[in-house]
Amino acid sequence: MDNTVLRISNEHLLLGDKVEQLPCRKNTVKFAPGMPDTIVLHYTAGRDGRSAAEYLCKDTVKASAHLVIDRNGTVFQLVPFDTVAWHAGKSQWKGRAGLNNYAIGIEIDNAGILTRSGTAYTSWFGRKYAEDEVMEATHRNESQKRYWHLYNEQQILLVEAVCELLMDGYPAIKEILGHDEISPGRKQDPGPAFPLDKIRQRLLNDRDEDSAPVNNLSGKVRVPYLNIRRLPALGANKVAQSLPEGTDLTIFEEYNGWYRVKTEIEGWVAGRYVDIENDFPDYNKDIH
Structure with a gap:
């Protein structure tokens, strides 16, 4: 949906x-x-x-x-x-x-x-x-x-x-x-x-398995502008103006293709638009 x-x-x-x-x-x-x-x-x-x-x-x-x-x-x-x-x-x-x-x-x-x-x-x-x-x-x-x-x-x-x-x-x-x-x-x-049990599985169990800390990695925005949101969801409110290309990021957590990051502010960004030192899965959906 x-x-x-x-x-x-x-x-x-x-x-x-x-x-x-x-x-x-x-x-x-x-x-x-x-x-x-x-x-x-x-x-x-x-x-x-x-x-x-x-x-x-x-x-x-x-x-x-x-x-x-x-x-x-x-x-x-x-x-x-x-x-x-x-x-x-x-x-x-x-x-x-x-x-x-x-x-x-x-x-x-x-x-x-x-x-x-x-x-x-x-x-x-x-x-x-x-x-x-x-x-x-x-x-x-x-x-x-x-x-x-x-x-x-x-x-x-x-x-x-x-x-x-x-x-x-x-x-x-x-x-x-x-x-x-x-x-x-x-x-x-x-x-x-x-299908209550199936929805619970997807939203509760799978969600918990998808979230993980990533030990304060460093990264940079690699697209002209990247939205930073309050939560890891497309519908979530933005916490500030879009981050320009080259913005330095500290990454604290990964969830289902989103990174919780900190610059001057803290929020969530779509992981596929961030260059980082370690390898992460390739996220194919355009979700920025």
């Missing part, structure tokens, strides 16, 4: 071409220092993303979320990322209760559990789905197979891109969980149709 059009503002808002802000005024309490450190994924079990977002924004509804991701790729933000939302309810994980206080909540537009009737599959709200929109699977907390509404590829890639951006913007985030994991028996979302 190309997430170059997405970024997080200094006001903790997601910005992008298909991002809509629907302020949820009822949520005003800020996260404690050092939080959030977790992302919790949910499905809406509703008709569409917009109606779910508008419902969660109502003052009379005792639930909310930070984001709702529609099937058409629109992302609705209800609550800033520095503010507690009401998405987890009664929940527990690794000895901590009340995950609202620690987690960003992302709702994904999906009907959830379906009931089969002949060749049609029906949601709790009466909408029917064709067979190619459904999978039969056993939930991780259950023993019997049921029918589940499929997520589309655009949603899955967008959820992964947003999670990665949140991890870059809030480095304390080390967990990506399903609602069904923090409230087992009470909740089933995001369900077996969502």
Whole structure:
């Protein structure tokens, strides 16, 4: 998923071409220092993303979320990322209760559990789905197979891109969980149709393996101008004006083709545009 059009503002808002802000005024309490450190994924079990977002924004509804991701790729933000939302309810994980206080909540537009009737599959709200929109699977907390509404590829890639951006913007985030994991028996979302384990592997395990210190090597910018960013991501804000060719760099860390460097300032630059003394992998993507 190309997430170059997405970024997080200094006001903790997601910005992008298909991002809509629907302020949820009822949520005003800020996260404690050092939080959030977790992302919790949910499905809406509703008709569409917009109606779910508008419902969660109502003052009379005792639930909310930070984001709702529609099937058409629109992302609705209800609550800033520095503010507690009401998405987890009664929940527990690794000895901590009340995950609202620690987690960003992302709702994904999906009907959830379906009931089969002949060749049609029906949601709790009466909408029917064709067979190619459904999978039969056993939930991780259950023993019997049921029918589940499929997520589309655009949603899955967008959820992964947003999670990665949140991890870059809030480095304390080390967990990506399903609602069904923090409230087992009470909740089933995001369900077996969502590839949560694969996304965790790519974003958490592989990410940790990709990052490594590089022992304060020296380098020089080898292109006319090189962007220096706050985080190792295309969507991250620049920390200063672009560095001119020949700028001396001290390199502290390598992550997935990016170098954390220091000149007069400190930030991240695309590694393929830096000449250094030691050999590093050849990064082929134009990411400066």
